[in-house]
Amino acid sequence: MKTLVFSDVHLDVADAGRDARDAFVRFLRQIDPGEVCRVIVLGDLFDFWFEYRHVVFSGYFDVLRAFADLHDGGVELVFVCGNHDFWAGRFLERHLGFTIHDDSCLIDLGGKRTLLMHGDGLNKKDIGYRIYKRIARARPVVWLFGLLHPDWAMGLAQCVSRTSTRVADTPDFSKGSEAAALRAHAERALAAGEADVIMCGHSHHAVIEEYPTPDGAGLYINAGGWLWSRTYVEWEAGEFRLRSFEAEQPPA
Numbered sequence: 001m002k003t004l005v006f007s008d009v010h011l012d013v014a015d016a017g018r019d020a021r022d023a024f025v026r027f028l029r030q031i032d033p034g035e036v037c038r039v040i041v042l043g044d045l046f047d048f049w050f051e052y053r054h055v056v057f058s059g060y061f062d063v064l065r066a067f068a069d070l071h072d073g074g075v076e077l078v079f080v081c082g083n084h085d086f087w088a089g090r091f092l093e094r095h096l097g098f099t100i101h102d103d104s105c106l107i108d109l110g111g112k113r114t115l116l117m118h119g120d121g122l123n124k125k126d127i128g129y130r131i132y133k134r135i136a137r138a139r140p141v142v143w144l145f146g147l148l149h150p151d152w153a154m155g156l157a158q159c160v161s162r163t164s165t166r167v168a169d170t171p172d173f174s175k176g177s178e179a180a181a182l183r184a185h186a187e188r189a190l191a192a193g194e195a196d197v198i199m200c201g202h203s204h205h206a207v208i209e210e211y212p213t214p215d216g217a218g219l220y221i222n223a224g225g226w227l228w229s230r231t232y233v234e235w236e237a238g239e240f241r242l243r244s245f246e247a248e249q250p251p252a
Contacts, residue, residue, distance in 0.1 A: 002035055003109065006232035007042035007118065007201020008225040010084065013059025017047070020227055021063060027230075027245045028066035033073035041098075042201040042223055043082020043118030051091050064096060071097035080105060082118035082202065106195065110238040115195035119178070119202035119222075122185045173225065179203040186220035187211045197221060197240070199233065206231040206242055 009024055011017065031039065046060065056064070071077055079098040081088050092098040104117035173179060186198040186209075193214040199221045206224025210217050221240055224231035230245040 001037035001236070003038040003040065003235040004031065004036055004232055005040040005042060005116075005199060005221075005223050005235070006226045007082070007223040008044045008204055008227060009041075010044055010047045010225075010227045011060060011063060012047045021059075023230070023246060024226070025062050025066050027232075028063070028070065030245075031070060031075070033070065033075050036075055038076040038078065039070060040078040040080070040116060040199075042080050042116060042199065043120070044084045044201065045079070045082070046085045049085035049088055051087060051089050056091060067096050067098075078105075078107075078116070080116050080118055083120035109197065109235055112196040112238075114197040114199060115189070117198075117200045119182045119185075119200035122181050173203060173205040173228075174207075176203060176205065179205045179222075182222065183207075183209070183220060190218040190220065199223065201225070204228055208233075208240055208242055 009020075011021055011024065067077060077096065077098045078101070079088055079092060080101045081103070086102070088098075088100055093100055101116070104115060107114050107116060182200055182203050186200075189195060189198055190211045190213045195218065196213065196215075197219045201223050203222055204225030204227075205222055206229060207220070207222045209220045211220055212218075219240060221233055223233050224242075226232060232243050232245065234241045234243050
C-alpha cells in the first residue's frame with residue numbers, strides 16, 4: 001500500500017483560486033483507497049484556516065468533502081500544521097478524521113524513522129517570522145481572533161497571505177533562503193541521528209537528497225509546492241518517489 005505526502009497547496013477561496021482548487025479536488029478524487037492507505041499533509045493546505053465553533057469556510061467545501069470521502073474509504077489522514085494553517089484542530093479531527101500535529105512528528109515508514117514537519121521557523125535569519133509565530137499561536141491571540149466575523153477574518157487573512165506566501169527571495173525556489181535553511185537543518189539532523197528520513201515542505205522546492213547518518217545514509221525529502229508544480233511524494237515498498245499530478249501551471 002502507498003503513502004502520499006504533499007505540502008503547500010495554499011487553497012484560496014477567492015475566484016482567482018478556483019482553478020487550483022478544482023485541480024486539487026481532481027487529485028484527491030483519483031486517489032484509490034484500495035492502493036493508498038495513508039495521506040499526509042505537510043502544512044499550508046489552506047492559504048488561511050481558522051476553526052470557529054459553528055462556522056466552516058464554504059469555499060473549501062469541495063476539498064473537505066473529498067477528504068471526508070477518503071477517510072470513509074479507510075485512508076488514514078495526517079495533518080502537520082504549517083504557517084498558514086497552524087490553527088487547524090477540532091473540526092478536521094472530528095469531522096474529517098485527520099490526526100493533527102501542531103509541530104513535527106516521528107512516524108515509522110517501512111522501518112525508517114521518518115520525521116514529518118512543515119519547516120517554517122527554521123530559517124534563523126527570518127527573525128520577524130519567528131516572533132510572529134510565537135505571538136500568533138498564543139492562546140489569548142487565538143481567542144481574540146475568534147471574535148472577528150468570519151468574513152472579516154478571511155478578508156484580513158487574504159491580505160496578509162499575499163505577503164507571507166512569498167517565502168523565496170528569488171523566482172527560483174531552489175535558490176531561496178528557505179530552501180537553503182531547510183536543507184541545512186535536515187543535513188544536521190540526519191548527521192545527529194535524529195531520524196532516518198526528514199520530510200517537509202514550506203520552501204516550495206521539491207527534492208530527494210541523500211546525506212550521511214551515524215548508521216549510513218538518510219534522506220532529506222521536500223514535497224515541494226503543490227500549488228506551483230503539482231508535486232507530491234509517493235512511498236511504496238520502502239521507496240520514496242517524487243511525482244507530479246497534471247502538467248498545467250496555475251494562473252498567475
